[in-house]
Amino acid sequence: MHTSSTVVLVLAVFAASLVEMVEALTIVVAAGVSRGWRSALEGAVAAALVLGVLVVAVGVPLIRYIPLDALRVVVGALLLVLGLSWLRKAILRSSGHKAPHDEDLIYAETVAELATEPSGAAVTRPRRDSVGFAVAFKGVFLEGTEVVLIVVSLGAAQHRLGLAALAAAAALVVVAVAGLIVARQLSEVPENTIKTAVGVMLTSFGVFWVGEGAGVHWPGDDLAIPVLVGFFVVVYVACTALLRVRFPVPAVEAEGARP
Amino acid sequence: MMAALGRALRAFGHFWWDFVIGDTPELALATAVIVAVAFLLAGTTIAGAIVLPLLAAVFLLASSLRGRKRVPGD
Numbered sequence: 254m255h256t257s258s259t260v261v262l263v264l265a266v267f268a269a270s271l272v273e274m275v276e277a278l279t280i281v282v283a284a285g286v287s288r289g290w291r292s293a294l295e296g297a298v299a300a301a302l303v304l305g306v307l308v309v310a311v312g313v314p315l316i317r318y319i320p321l322d323a324l325r326v327v328v329g330a331l332l333l334v335l336g337l338s339w340l341r342k343a344i345l346r347s348s349g350h351k352a353p354h355d356e357d358l359i360y361a362e363t364v365a366e367l368a369t370e371p372s373g374a375a376v377t378r379p380r381r382d383s384v385g386f387a388v389a390f391k392g393v394f395l396e397g398t399e400v401v402l403i404v405v406s407l408g409a410a411q412h413r414l415g416l417a418a419l420a421a422a423a424a425l426v427v428v429a430v431a432g433l434i435v436a437r438q439l440s441e442v443p444e445n446t447i448k449t450a451v452g453v454m455l456t457s458f459g460v461f462w463v464g465e466g467a468g469v470h471w472p473g474d475d476l477a478i479p480v481l482v483g484f485f486v487v488v489y490v491a492c493t494a495l496l497r498v499r500f501p502v503p504a505v506e507a508e509g510a511r512p
Numbered sequence: 513m514m515a516a517l518g519r520a521l522r523a524f525g526h527f528w529w530d531f532v533i534g535d536t537p538e539l540a541l542a543t544a545v546i547v548a549v550a551f552l553l554a555g556t557t558i559a560g561a562i563v564l565p566l567l568a569a570v571f572l573l574a575s576s577l578r579g580r581k582r583v584p585g586d
Contacts, residue, residue, distance in 0.1 A: 326547060333543045334532055337568065341536065341575050350581045398527070456572075460546070460564050467550035469560030481565055488569040492576050502581050 258475040261482065262407050263420045265454035269403045270424035272447045273396045276359070278432045280392030283363035288385025296389030301425070304397040312405040312414045321412075322466045328410040329462030331402065336455030340489060343449035347489075348496035353445045363388070403455070410462050453489060457481035538578060542571030 277297070285293035315324060345351035367388065400421055408417030461478050464471060471477035532540050546567050553560040 326550075330543050330547055333546060333568065334539055337539045337542060337572055337575070338534070338536055340572055341539070341579060344572070344576045345579050348576075348580075350579065402531075456568060459543075460568050463547055463550045464553075464560050464564050467547070468554030469550055469564065470555070470557040471561055472557055477561065484565050485569070488572060492573050495573070496576060496580055500577075500580050 258411065258478050259413070259416070261454055261458070261478050262411055262413060262417060265451060265458065266404055266407055266417045266420040267424050268447050269451045269455070270400045270421040271428060272444050272451065273400045274425055274428040275444055277393045277396035278428055279360050280363055280396075281389045282432065283360050284367065284385045284388040284392070287364050287367035288382045288388070292382040292385035293389040296386040296391075297393045299386075300390045300393035300397060303394060304401050307401050308404055308414070308418055311401070312409055312418075315405065315409040316412060316414060319409075322468075325410050325462040325466030327466075328406040329459045329464075329466055331406050331459075332455045333459030333463060335399070335402070336452055336457075336459050339448055339452030340456055340485070341452075343445065343452050344489060344492045344496065346445055347449070347493040348500075349502040350496060350500070363392075407458060410458075449489065453482055453485045456485050536575055536579070538575050539571065542568070542575070545571070 281293050281297045284296070319327075342351060346353050367384065404417045404421050405414070408414035411417075457478055460481055461471065473480070546564060549567060550560065550564055553563060
């Protein structure tokens, strides 16, 4: 296995985990502020543990029992669906056809939703608030599911599940520390840019693994991955430019779109 | 017990439907086409390495055009 594909694997998992965890952190902070920190943190930790178990329960059997070529085709197809979808959103956002992801807006909406729940629990701050726990658990679990998919897919296809899980864990630590420092200034994280980069990497891995698993010989073997990354960066820039020039969107309409 | 199992299966199916199809069925179709073409080009080097990324790029452009915001006169 070449160093280049390992580097791209770590970068892809780390960056994908980073953006998903920032989204999860937004919800956990909103639940903590609105319903009490103990329940919100317990919900977040419980969801993280369930996700960790999922990685082991799904990833290890995949590596042990599924033939590598079949695994690479399936994994490549999953990564392609995910990567193309992220890249499409990135193109639409960059060209003004879709509003950028806004953590401040999500935070405000979550706090407003929680404020409509029965307020007695929040006022008396019981030892456990089931609403705060459930909202934090759901937020971390739903955002984390994509991380699990990426960790298991990329990790299993390269037989580097441990490395992929470590990259995701590193992202978790970075987001947790950043969350403690910046608290509600999550909008400072350049999430749209990171998502674009992850979309490029997932699409590149997807095309590579589908071809590799099906029996296509890539020139330079794993060295084709950085070339594919470069190609999809060019595709992203070209598609964005085409949409901006051929189908310009009035500024007011672009701002009004829901993330 | 059976009701809970049914709910879990429905939720599982719903997750995968949302993940693979969602609001961009054309990307699921794109993936299926790319996988099929990859098998057709098995054993090749240059053809596969050129056709597969190009296919992904064409489908991505088509899906982005489909998802663009329509403005009057468009």
